[in-house]
Amino acid sequence: MELFAITDGSVAVNILKIISDRDTQTAISKLFLEQKDYFESTYTDEIEFCGGYITNENEYFCINDFDDVLGVIDAVNKPDAVPVWDPETISVYNIRALFVGIPGTGGAATRVLLQSFDKRQIIDNARTIFQHVTKDKKAFTLAKSEGLSLDIKLTAILLGEKLIFKNFNNLRRIFDVDGYFREATKEELIVFSKHSHFKLNDGFELDVIADSVIRKKVTLINKSGILEDKSVGELSNAAQQLGVDIEVDASDIDNPKIVMPMLRKDVKRLLAFLDEDYFISQITQTKFRSNSKVIAK
Structure with missing residues (x-):
C-alpha cells in the first residue's frame, strides 16, 4: 500500500504521495492493517454520529454519505496521479494526516485508513545523532534531514461513502466535518417551539434566546422523535418520577400542554x-444527569 499525506490549508496540493523503499512500505502497510484490526475488534457497536453524544468503550461513530472533498479515495485508486512529496519544497510541518488505502475490487468499496498527524510526530534531527551504518559502527554521525513518526492508532476509516471514527475532535484535524455537528436552524427552532405539546407565553421566541447548547438539544430531540412517540401525560409522569420540575397546563383536560419556560x-x-x-440510580434512587445514553446490556 502507498503512503499518502494530507496537507494543511496553506499548501495548494491537498494530497501528496510519500515514496519509500519496499521494506519500509511493507512495514508501514503491516502497521496500518494491525491498527485497522484493532479498531474493528475493539469498537464493535456503531452509533450514527450526533453532537453531544459520548461513546462508551466499545462504541464508535459513523457518518453515512460522507463527502470526500479532499479526494483520498481517488488517491488510493489512482496513486500514480498523486504528486510526490518533496520535503525541500513542502515542509513536514504542513502535514496534518497520513493514510494508506485498499482499492476496491469486485464491487467492494475502497477502504482508507487514516491517522491524524501533528508536530509532536516530527523528528527534528538537528539535535539527533545516529550510529554510522557504513563506517565504524562505534562512531555516530549528525543527521541532516527531518523525519516523521506514525501514530499508534487510527483516527478514522473511510469505507466508500461511510466514515467511521471514535473521536470527533481528532477527526476534525483531518477533515472539515463541522457541518455534521449540526445545530437547529432558526426555522427549526420556531417549528419546534410551536409543537402541539408546548404552550408558549406571550412574547416568547425560542430562536431569540437560543444559544449553541439549545440549538444542539433541539436537533437531538427532533432526531429522537420523542415528542411524537410520547404524550404530554407520559412525559409529565416521567418528569415526576425523575424529580424534574416541568409545568403542565391542564386547563384543557383532553389536550394538556407543557408550558415552555421563559x-x-x-x-x-x-x-x-x-x-x-x-x-x-436503581441502587441509591439518586437522580443523575448523563452525557451519554448508553443502553445497559
Whole structure:
C-alpha cells in the first residue's frame, strides 16, 4: 500500500504521495492493517454520529454519505496521479494526516485508513545523532534531514461513502466535518417551539434566546422523535418520577400542554429532560444527569 499525506490549508496540493523503499512500505502497510484490526475488534457497536453524544468503550461513530472533498479515495485508486512529496519544497510541518488505502475490487468499496498527524510526530534531527551504518559502527554521525513518526492508532476509516471514527475532535484535524455537528436552524427552532405539546407565553421566541447548547438539544430531540412517540401525560409522569420540575397546563383536560419556560436556564433543563439526560440510580434512587445514553446490556 502507498503512503499518502494530507496537507494543511496553506499548501495548494491537498494530497501528496510519500515514496519509500519496499521494506519500509511493507512495514508501514503491516502497521496500518494491525491498527485497522484493532479498531474493528475493539469498537464493535456503531452509533450514527450526533453532537453531544459520548461513546462508551466499545462504541464508535459513523457518518453515512460522507463527502470526500479532499479526494483520498481517488488517491488510493489512482496513486500514480498523486504528486510526490518533496520535503525541500513542502515542509513536514504542513502535514496534518497520513493514510494508506485498499482499492476496491469486485464491487467492494475502497477502504482508507487514516491517522491524524501533528508536530509532536516530527523528528527534528538537528539535535539527533545516529550510529554510522557504513563506517565504524562505534562512531555516530549528525543527521541532516527531518523525519516523521506514525501514530499508534487510527483516527478514522473511510469505507466508500461511510466514515467511521471514535473521536470527533481528532477527526476534525483531518477533515472539515463541522457541518455534521449540526445545530437547529432558526426555522427549526420556531417549528419546534410551536409543537402541539408546548404552550408558549406571550412574547416568547425560542430562536431569540437560543444559544449553541439549545440549538444542539433541539436537533437531538427532533432526531429522537420523542415528542411524537410520547404524550404530554407520559412525559409529565416521567418528569415526576425523575424529580424534574416541568409545568403542565391542564386547563384543557383532553389536550394538556407543557408550558415552555421563559428563562434560558429553565429551557435548557426542559430540553435536557426531553433529550433523556436524567436518570435515577436503581441502587441509591439518586437522580443523575448523563452525557451519554448508553443502553445497559
